[in-house]
Amino acid sequence: MDETRAVYVRGLRKNYGGRTAVDGVDLDVEAGQIVGLIGSNGAGKTTTVECVQGLRRPDSGMLRIFGLDPHGQYERVRALIGSQLQDSALPDRLRVAEAVSLFGGGDGDGLLETFGLAARRRSAFASLSGGERQRLFLVLALLNRPRLVILDELTQGLDPMARRTVWAAVDRLRQDGIAVLLVTHELDDAQALCDRIVVMNAGRVVDSGSPAELVERHGRRATIGFTVPVGSGWSCGRLAGLPGVDDVELAGDRVTVRGDRGAIAHVGAALVDGGWVPSDLSVQVPTLEDALLSLLQDTDPGAARAARESESESDDLVGALR
Incomplete structure (x- = not known):
């Protein structure tokens, strides 16, 4: 020992x-x-x-x-x-x-x-x-x-x-x-x-x-969002093939890119190389709380559901994780 x-x-x-x-x-x-x-x-x-x-x-x-x-x-x-x-x-x-x-x-x-x-x-x-x-x-x-x-x-x-x-x-x-x-x-x-x-x-x-x-292992995908100028003819294909990117969605003038954390850097670099950086660029990265809620859902769906329902009532990790 x-x-x-x-x-x-x-x-x-x-x-x-x-x-x-x-x-x-x-x-x-x-x-x-x-x-x-x-x-x-x-x-x-x-x-x-x-x-x-x-x-x-x-x-x-x-x-x-x-x-x-x-x-x-x-x-x-x-x-x-x-x-x-x-x-x-x-x-x-x-x-x-x-x-x-x-x-x-x-x-x-x-x-x-x-x-x-x-x-x-x-x-x-x-x-x-x-x-x-x-x-x-x-x-x-x-x-x-x-x-x-x-x-x-x-x-x-x-x-x-x-x-x-x-x-x-x-x-x-x-x-x-x-x-x-x-x-x-x-x-x-x-x-x-x-x-x-x-x-x-x-x-x-x-x-x-x-x-x-x-x-x-358990966090949600990273999400990058921004708005494209009206009539710009912007195509989702510009980002779809980048490393780490899972999917690109264009809804009206709003672009949403989902992928791993590495995709954030590749998308940003592609926008800079294209000569355009959106003023409303937003990034959401997976957190430890996301990971634990996902892990709970995988091992105990009831606990994860209770966690999500009480999440809005507390900034701490929800009661179901105590």
């Missing part, structure tokens, strides 16, 4: 009564790597993470954290892991500095400074905003200098500036060789931070790869 590998999971299974929560999951996280765990409702993410932490015993499969059994060697494993969980809470009257001291001290002052909480050292937990509480829990997760950090909904409730502060801090963990397992439905977090994303659905891993690889 490779003792330098932060997380090694093979064939993980867990049932609750007659319901299978995790069905043969494999998962790897290397030191200095950030891996995102994303999936639909009831996909098995929480159960998987609880098993990794030694908080829940699987029915079968192998689990090792830096070569250690998280159940048979729980105390040793616990000393290697820092956790920031979405539903964490502290006593209302507990002050920030007291919480740091209670959880082990460490480089508490430095971490509070890093996460913008130094001025709140004497503040009670109840007086903190949602974003400040989230940052405090991240500080507490890092106090014992863990080799593996598990983060659940890392930036929930943070404003854009605080979110980027947290991103920078997590990126430094990677640079320091610390492994990070990020459970999130915030695709901005996954896109900005993750070396690899593992997508779960119905208790199984349905695909994994870098954000770019998932977009390439």
Whole structure:
């Protein structure tokens, strides 16, 4: 067993009564790597993470954290892991500095400074905003200098500036060789931070790869659109044979070109070479959200349909992907 590998999971299974929560999951996280765990409702993410932490015993499969059994060697494993969980809470009257001291001290002052909480050292937990509480829990997760950090909904409730502060801090963990397992439905977090994303659905891993690889495999085609001058005699054939172009459609004076991401450059070059750049040129590229919705549709049409229906209600990855 490779003792330098932060997380090694093979064939993980867990049932609750007659319901299978995790069905043969494999998962790897290397030191200095950030891996995102994303999936639909009831996909098995929480159960998987609880098993990794030694908080829940699987029915079968192998689990090792830096070569250690998280159940048979729980105390040793616990000393290697820092956790920031979405539903964490502290006593209302507990002050920030007291919480740091209670959880082990460490480089508490430095971490509070890093996460913008130094001025709140004497503040009670109840007086903190949602974003400040989230940052405090991240500080507490890092106090014992863990080799593996598990983060659940890392930036929930943070404003854009605080979110980027947290991103920078997590990126430094990677640079320091610390492994990070990020459970999130915030695709901005996954896109900005993750070396690899593992997508779960119905208790199984349905695909994994870098954000770019998932977009390439499952994202919709790129779309380029522009308007041609009336009476110009413009022909779709001018672009139809370009590399990466799948089809060209002319409806009235509006041209729509569909193809892979490489088609964008070829279409733009062809327009420039022809001496004309449309003033209303628009480009739509496939996103990570497109890729995950498509992947869900392939593996669970019902989840994908629910995702599309709620997409207009949220700018985050829709509830069906949580």
